[in-house]
Amino acid sequence: MNVSFFRSLTLFLLAGFVAYLGGGCRTKFDTAVVIPQNLKAGLDLPGAKLLFAQTRKACEGVYAVSDGSDVFGAEIAAKWSYTVKNKVDTTYHFSLFCEPQATYFVLEGRQVADSIIFLGYWRRLVNADVGTARFVVRRNGGARVLLAPDCCQALKPGDVVFKGMYGNGEENQKYPLTLSFNRPLNPKPFQIIAHRSGGRTSDLLPASENSVEIIRLAPELGATGVEFDIRQTKDGVPILYHDDQLNLRLTQKSGLIGPVENYTYKQLTSLVRLVNGEQIPTLEEALTAVIDDTPLQTVWMDSKLIRDMPLIREIHKKYIAKAAAQGRKVNIYIGLPTETTLNQFEALDDHLSAPSLCELDTSIARRINAKVWAPRFTLGNPVESAKVMQAAGLKVFVWTLDVPDFVRQFIDGGALDGILTNYSAIVAYYHYVQKP
Amino acid sequence: MYKSPSPMSFCRNWFIAWLVVGLAFSALAQQPAPTPARARKATAKPRSGYKQRVFNARAPGYTKKGQLRRLSPDQLWDAQPDSTRPNRGPFRLLVYAGLGASYYATPLNSPVALVDKQQLRWSIPLSLRVMWQTDHRMRLGIETGYVSMYSYKGTRNGELANVRVSATPILAVFSMSVVKRFALYAGTGPYRINSNLQYDGDTQGTTYSLGWMAAGTYTQPLGKNIGIAAELKWYDATQTKDACFIAQATLVWRALTW
Structure with missing residues (x-):
């Protein structure tokens, strides 16, 4: 054993340590926030x-x-x-x-x-x-x-x-x-829409994003509405899932990987659990939870990857009718984030009467008779455009606002009907304390 | 606001970490190790009438028995102390082919919905590595292979579900010979992770997981260009949290020398 051996060994251990540090940034993901029980x-x-x-x-x-x-x-x-x-x-x-x-x-x-x-x-x-x-x-x-x-x-x-x-x-x-x-609280009608059905898994909430459990939790966090991410399984069942792949960010380790669309609903319900142990819910389970279990007023069904828009529309109509039958005032919108989903939506016979939320241009939102126009916040506070759209009978929601200073600025602008956020509590604070 | 580390920042951390490692290895390799023997050689005056023996690494000498003299890394180093001079070498291309046993070493939680579950963590991995042996201590190369990480099966409502997960590493590897015949390896790169599910049909899935490897080998020469090595290795596909420990026998072939 000479000096060079020990020097090499030291360097090798250093390499291992640096590699450990490289992987160590994930630790925060694994830290559980234990909400006091009982x-x-x-x-x-x-x-x-x-x-x-x-x-x-x-x-x-x-x-x-x-x-x-x-x-x-x-x-x-x-x-x-x-x-x-x-x-x-x-x-x-x-x-x-x-x-x-x-x-x-x-x-x-x-x-x-x-x-x-x-x-x-x-x-x-x-x-x-x-x-x-x-x-x-x-x-x-x-x-x-x-x-x-x-x-x-x-x-x-x-x-x-x-x-x-x-x-x-x-x-x-x-x-x-x-x-x-x-x-009193600010009485102005305003929608606080929780991203990913209530909040992100990475924020260590007690329920996983896009689960029925987080939908039930959303009102406690300040939300008056939720945004779902909709995909369809291999056998066509609409489910709530954000990413295009099964991964450890959203699911427990099961050995199943690759696009979620490659798996049947039976495979997913039998073998895949979300990070906090929940099943991946179907769109119908999620809408049932909104209507039956919560006071939520708005549902933004974000179409991530949809192959069968007529099926989504059928479910849409079914749950609008269900909410009405129960005396619940719930606005359920089909979200249209891309040209592809827009084309699918416009192919529907009744698309002009279907409540939709358009993330695209204002002219497109008007053409399809959308109920909501939803620009991204990075385009700036759309005060003037919002006035025009509101005059045409549309609501204006902005996505996705998380930074407190921006939230305050957009709310103080007074032009919006709602904000999509990962932090409903922040938006709730700035909205409710605002003096009319 | 609380910001979760993004995949981009994760990749950046990895890049920086391995840049540091690479530079450290490279810096070390460019300097002769300050062993007492070298220090004496550097200061000693040549005795009159004594012809100092100099190793020529590019044309290795032969022993008295006529056999090719094998040079240790230190001897190679002594023969070519200045790796910046234009006339460098020799360079070699070494091919390593390994076969052994692997054990999946990270937690494996098969789905709670399954009953009569059986897990298998052992497998027989194959690996292939090509290394460029430079005229200094660090070697560079690539490694690939196949390792069946784990499999499990169980029943759900009387129907059998079978899941198999395997990995194919595609790694850039650094190696350093620390003492004669003993070398350490460190590598990084993506692992191609494959899964196969047999339940309600047959479904394959593939993803790439950034990861790393570390290994140590002891090589025993068998002939002029052939050797056999005992190798202990750790594969870690970090993004998918898959890791396994491998013990294998590796055939070493000195394919090219120039």
């Missing part, structure tokens, strides 16, 4: 009652943050949503949207004696920070008003005060957080 047990107190609809509605608003403003910002927007499980079990979630680092809270509330308690978790979408939070609205802190049978006439600033504590991770809540009602 929080509901803290709400099951003797005598605890669910909140009435008018009480829930009255809780919504923009709150000023006193204790905790250095962490969660000076203002928080609070909004209720719901999820239905098994068609009968409805759970109401009280979501709080904050400006710093795309932070949101998901809470559940109960009336306990003459107070209202809220318990849940918080999460920052820009990293893996999570924690728990607990709030109490005492009788003299606004609970008397909120729980009154005739609740609630216009609340004034300071009428309702949430005295709370929060903690990091699974630790006990030990930091104070106080919210004081300031004003």
Whole structure:
């Protein structure tokens, strides 16, 4: 063993280390964000009652943050949503949207004696920070008003005060957080459309992108609508899947690789699971979840690779009718991102009456009688074009906006009817706190 | 905002990592190792009447028995200390053909929906490597081959499902002889990953996965241009998280010398 041997060995180990670093940038993908569980047990107190609809509605608003403003910002927007499980079990979630680092809270509330308690978790979408939070609205802190049978006439600033504590991770809540009602939410109709059915798998959400589970989660994150990515299997079944290949970004390791269109639906349901263990859903399963399980109002069916547009249109019509039959106001649009899908769509006999969303030129959107024109955000804030299109009866959605400064600028422009985003909580914050 | 590493940045990291490795190897190869023996040689005055023995690597000498003298990497190096001079060599083209056993060494989670599952991680890999042996320590080459990474089977509603996954590496390989007959290898490049599913029909899939390899060989000469090597190797197709450990016997053929 001479010096050169050890030098070579050292270099070889160095090579291995550098190679390890090269692969190490994937580590963040594998880091699980563990949402605190079993929080509901803290709400099951003797005598605890669910909140009435008018009480829930009255809780919504923009709150000023006193204790905790250095962490969660000076203002928080609070909004209720719901999820239905098994068609009968409805759970109401009280979501709080904050400006710093795309932070949101998901809470559940109960009336306990003459107070209202809220318990849940918080999460920052820009990293893996999570924690728990607990709030109490005492009788003299606004609970008397909120729980009154005739609740609630216009609340004034300071009428309702949430005295709370929060903690990091699974630790006990030990930091104070106080919210004081300031004003109602921005009432302007606006669609917050969650990309990939709710959010990206890479953002370490508790459900995989384009799954039924993330659709059910989307309202808690602030979404009022969702965008699906539609492909068709080898045997023609429309499914939700974003990428053109089966890969580890979206699915658990199964040995199946290559284009998703090469596999039959039976093969995919039997052998492939999304990253968090869900099945790849069919388009019909996804639309059923939207209509039956959530308060979502908009569905943007992005046509990634469609061979059978008439089939998509049949499903489209079926679920528009289903929503109407259930009294749900859900706008379901066939998304047209390319000339290919546009040609397929225009080949439909009833394409002029089919609600569609056109990502192409304004003239094309008008020609096909699209209900929505959706330019990409990199073209700039389309204030003037939006006015023209809105005058022609179209809505204008912009995709895909994630950067907080851009979100604020586009919302402040006031020309849009909706924004497609990976971070619904950010858009929800900037929209709801905007003063009319 | 939180930005996930994109495939582009992943490739860039790999490129930079291997650029660093390549430059480090190259830098090392351009400098004579400061062994005590070399230091003595460099400072010693030639004795009068003594003809110093000089190895000529381009025309290797013969032993007293008339056999071709095999030169170790260090001897080659001593014979040609200045690799920048115009008259360089010798250069050789070495061909390695290997056969052995592989073990799939990363977690394998066959689908939970299957029952009566059976997994197979062992296989018999083949490899073919062509290396350009330069007149300094680093060798460059390419490697390919075939390794069946893993397979599994199970039943779903009474119907048999069978999945096989194999890989064909297409790697750029660097090698360095660290002591006589012992060499280390490092390589990077894409792996062509193939899958075959037999369930509800027969479906093939293919993708390319960027990865790397590392290996160590001990070579025993068998003849003038033939040798046999014992080789331990790690194949890692990083993007698809497939990796296997290989132990194989490799036939080494010195195909060309110039």
